[in-house]
Amino acid sequence: MFTDGSGGMELAGAGFVDTGYVKKRSNEAVPIGLKIGSTRTVLVMPNYEGSLDIVRTLTCVARYRDLFTGKLATKFGDEAAEEYADSVYFMFRAGLPQDDDSVKLAAQFIEYLVYRYNIPENSYVTLAHPAVENERGRKNLKEIISGMSIGRTGRQAWSEAFCGAIPAFEGLEAIKKTFMSVNMGSTTLEISAFRNGEPVHTVTLGTISGNLVDRKIRLGVQNETQGIVNIDLNTARKYKEEFANFIDYKPVYDSVHIHDRGQYGFKIEKSIMKPVEEYVNNVIEAIMENFFPQLAQDHYQTYKRVLTEPIILTGGMACIPGLRERIQQMLCDELEQKVTVISSERPDLAPAIGAFRISEYTLNYKE
Structure with a gap:
């Protein structure tokens, strides 16, 4: 966990925001949960109605020259x-930014979110981040966190795999438990064991990811x-998210205009x-062999x-209907014993919701 000491919600009750203006809040410090993913960023904060505003947008930037x-x-x-699909750049596609230009773009992206959704400076921000495997990524993460204009009351960063497991439990019960989390993200598969909030063992594999599934779908449609x-x-990602089940x-029916046809x-x-x-077979193999x-x-x-506690699935791939049940059955068969696999209602939003709960708890504890 990284920290910067500067200056039980149900998803069904959350207000989901894709675009638009989030209301200004009072002068009290506001708890914020933020997950900057390789494909999507999710932002969670409270509103005046007592529920949550959940903002979801793609983690990308497009540069162009103004004609005027x-x-x-x-x-x-x-x-x-939408406007620059052919040249858009996803800053976190390769994991945490590894060069100065990517760090700068990530910082600009966060400030875009601050301006676009009116996130107050007087806030406590918890960032859910992917596994940090190298010192450069760790340094850049600290730089991004310390440079944010929000989080005047405090900032911290926790593992995305841990934050994503929190909504599957009551409140912050995850901090007191020993359990296993499988974060099924766009760029990596992250399998972790946690004990009282601390990672005990983590395996991160870039060879098993949602992005690779998208590439295979693209090639498969062509064939x-x-x-x-x-x-x-x-389009391949949309096919996966809408139709995989x-x-x-x-079978999916679609049409396209073809030259001469x-x-x-x-x-x-x-x-x-x-x-x-x-993908599911590879996940089981990684769990059992790695x-x-x-x-x-x-x-x-x-x-x-961890075999006696529920195994938590989180991340976008875990949203596929029936995937949780398939993994549970395959693990039971491989281990030759009964195991339980669970996930939150929306595994793709879970890391940001978990990060929000940490911010909320930290602010209440400070009071």
Whole structure:
């Protein structure tokens, strides 16, 4: 956990905000939860109605030259992706920023959020971040946190895998537990064991990710249509998010205008679920071959304990209907014992909601 000492919610009750203006708040310090993901950023804060405003936007920037002034200008988030899909840059696609330019863009992106959604300076901010595997990434993360204009009351950063597990428990019960969390993100698979809020053992794999699933879907659609249809990665991601389903998958019908063919209708039968099924098999393999053996060797009692507690799934891939049940059954079969796998109602929003709860608790504790 990084800190900067400067200056039980149910998701159904939250106000979901994709765009728009978040109301100004009182002079009291406001708890903020922020998750800056490789694909999407989620911001959680309270509103006057006593529920939560949840803002979700793409973590990207587009640079272009203003035709009138001739100067370079920038657009961020969903607007950038919609208008400049061919050149938009996702600052966190490779994990935490590793160079000065990416750090600068990340800082500008945060200030865009501050301005766009009127986030008060008088706030306590908890940032949910992916696993930090190198010193440069750790240094850049500290720089980004310390440079924020918000969080005058305080700032801290916690593991995204831990924050994402918090909404699956009551309140902040996760801090008192020993459990295992599987963060199924866009760029990495992060498997962690936590004991009283501290990571005991973590395995991070960039070879198992939601982005790789998107690439396979894109290639699969091309192959399934004999090379006639070529979709971009954003479309592949939308297919996955809208249609992937382990419970009741149905073939997807779509159409596109093709040169010399006119409007061309096509059917997708295997190109969506096959990559998703491969992803789940790879997750099980990573847990059984990479995570459990090392955890059992170094922390045997923790290993035994996590098998008796619910295993938490978090991250965007965990939103696929039936995926949680599939992983639970496969783990039971592999371990030859009963294990329980759970997730929050919205695993993709869970890290930011968990970060918000930490900020809320910290402010109440200070009082």
